[in-house]
Amino acid sequence: MTAALPTASTIAVIGAGAMGAGIAQVAAVAGHRVQLLDNRPGAAADAIRSIQAQISKLADKGKLSPERAAQARSNLVAVQQLSDLAGTSLVIEAIVENLQAKQNLYAELEGIVGENCIFGTNTSSISVTAIGAALKRPQRLAGLHFFNPAPVMALVEIVSGLATDPAVAATLFATATAWGKTAVHAKSTPGFIVNRVARPYYGEALRLLTEGAADCATIDAVMREAGGFRMGPFELMDMIGHDVNYAVTCSVWNAFYNDPRFLPSLVQKELLDAGFLGKKSGRGFYDYREGASKPAAQTEGPRAIPTGITLCGDSAAAQALAQRLTQATIPFDTAPTADGRIAQVNGAVLFVTDGRSATQRAADSGLANVVLVDLALDYATATRLAMTCAAQCSDGAADAAIGLLQAAGLQVSRLADIPGLAVMRTVAMLANEAADAVYQGVCSATAADAAMRLGVNYPKGPLAWADAVGLPTIRTVLTHLGASYGEDRYRLSPLLQRHVFAGKTIHG
Template sequence: MSALPRDSLVAVIGAGTMGAGIAQVAALAGHPVRLYDVAPQAAERAVGALRQALAVLVDKGRLGAAEADAAAARLHAAASLTELAPAGLLIEAIVERLEVKQALFRDLEAIVADSAILASNTSSISLTAIGAALARPQRLLGMHFFNPAPQMRLVEVISGLATEADCVTCIVDTCRAWGKTPVRARSTPGFIVNRVARPYYAEALRLLGEGAADAATLDALYREAGGFRMGPFELMDLIGHDVNYAVTCSVFSAYYNDPRFLPSLLQKELVDAGRLGRKSGIGFYDYRAGATRPQPQTLAAAPAPAALRVEGDLGPAEPLLARLAAAGISLTRDAGPGRLVCGELTLALSDGRTATARAAAEQRPDYVLFDLAGDYASTPRLALAAAAQAAPTALADAAGLFAAAGIQCSALADVPGLAVARSVAMLANEAADAVNQGVCSAADADTAMCLGTNYPRGPLAWADALGLPWVVALLDHLAAGYGEDRYRVSPLLRRLCLAGRPCHD
């Protein structure tokens, strides 16, 4: 089955922000659209607002006047569900309650053709569960758009247990015809994006809870070193803690309290206090009038050393050496476990152990670990952590080395895996587990995370670039350090590592 014909009516049920956005997408793609909402006049108001929005796009030069006029003419409000009967595709974007969605689709089944495709925009409810109440569950699937629907390219196309393959193919092709990028997912808790993204929030919240650093410093590290568009705390403030916490609780419960999805007591406290982020004026940050945004903590730097000994391969941090050499630091190479040595000072990329543990294992007390960077050639900031045995000057000495190469440093407490490294490893691990469980392909996992969350790289492509042995070793060290199943390595990731194969063949 190919894409839905352009003359096929698309019905959208729910005239809120998401429903209206989907209606705009379908109308601009050339379909006649009928928008329905149970609230009186809501659909009419939404259609009027959409026509105004199209006019604004014309004024800004983003849309041609003829194209906007044609799309506006295709948009109509429906006064009752019966007016949706001719639709070939019906998409609901209503309240996230299973029984309400089931009742709606039962009503729609009674009036539409047997060939019509029913789609839910749910972000968390099982498509199999919705379909269980229907006479034709094979015609039901998920079309999970991301907000704002007209701008966000990603659509998760989700199959329930009974969904027919030709329905999925039709909707995948339809999404492409609408200018969207579809990814296929099986109906499991969180689908792709809401599942795989959990570690980005969870690891940051854990670091904050362990006193590794303040939110502003951690956010700066994720942005500047990790290359993420927003740090986890500012992103949670933007999403709203009520929403973000609810999704985490939902996924945690749906996976029978798997510790990988454990909700944070810190976030619960914010929700209980009504500190929901931007929407309430305060969350991790204060958005009220007159509030001052806190700045990341930056270490004072000692003078840079003139020379440095490189002992062994630094793994993912090898590109850092060229930057240090360009800064005028003389480098000599020798065999070793993968570390930098300058007098009594030893530096190494985090491998999931603490600096204290590595100092004890290697019998070098002045041990400082540095964090992963998305691009060592350009990163403006790195996290550092010193061993408990280290001299008081160790962090400043390490900061001086990096400062010579134009890198500011922020100190973290000596936590396992620092910040960016452990988060990237956990994102890759969760994506690998989704692939291992047949939720999605490796390519779709990476596409979903890049387009749905604006990550700088797909987690599995990132793991391939870092090297699976490094990722697996870091996770194993985290699991040993914390003694928790939370950091267990995905069977797929370990299998690929042992076979010497990447996530993407």
């Protein structure tokens, strides 16, 4: 097993911005002497004072012993020039996201540091292979991608370029682990793991908005309260900044030769053109200016509790509805299901979405009063559920379906009749993208799930989530989405297909 760099090794961090300072703090707390360098006069010294204050706060809260905090503070040293880094064992750059700048920096460092010094670029989107192409010894370079804020976020992507020595990647993996992080190996492809696999979370939400499925606040609420995501996609894009988020989407889209899976959104481009960058500018999808209030999610008003409720089959949704109605002392009958319905009440027939619109499903089945409900991370604990009705559905049947869901203690958001609703289509696309990353050798299935849980705080890894929903269901949803839109965007990953044909789960 490859060993981590010993704590006697000196670590250099170039770039004293938020990311560089965070990485420096992590390394100093882990016991290394850390040299911090920035080309802005006084920036490194200012960053060190800020880091030391943060370390003191951790000690005050009991998260670090006084002795360890004092050592960590003393480990930090501001340096003035590259030549001061001659004795370092690892140089981590966290400078501007520009290929030429990174190549120039490491090319200059090659004439300063020793042969065994490792180069760890913190790039989030630039090819590690391309950065290394300018070096005499590209085998010493690998991606060491932390997530912001580095002291808090657990994930580190260890990214190998075409020339990266596997021993270098292994050393960085072991070192990040010794620093208390969860490291995952990835191949240098556009977006690595997180920035690639996460694209559908934004892309599908933007499509829902473009197609008039619902407003931003409603989609965000559904993704949080049914999907279990910590932030809704529009809240998250506003927090990241549309200049950053749109640029990453365009970068991945361009790098994959305009693959429609990563197609940027004109809606987001409009925000960017207007200078509405999100929280940083005071306006984005939401208004953050003083006095502005955030709009509420669209929630159906109260309906009468219907009678004659029948719950059908033993799916997760049906079982959860039974549990919730029992707790609310609402009477219901049970029946088997032959067509996948989960409930029927006063003429309404409820199904979990399978990627078709409710109107198409009504036409295909010959049932007029079709009501579709969205996926939930856990139907038993969700507080909100999205639903939609077929164009053929009567108002009375729609009201009965809404009343049933409300009787089960759910807030109901009615979306326009778009294929796949919100949570289901997003989870299916996230799982499909993660499966393709594994299929193409970018990472393992375990790494893909860990990266998405720890790098962007998803409630469940996309592949584990697909296993829980059922790979045949995910395949059906994607197939129907592809048929509905007639786009290659929803093409199935061969890995997902193979596991369905074999009757296996991804992790099984």
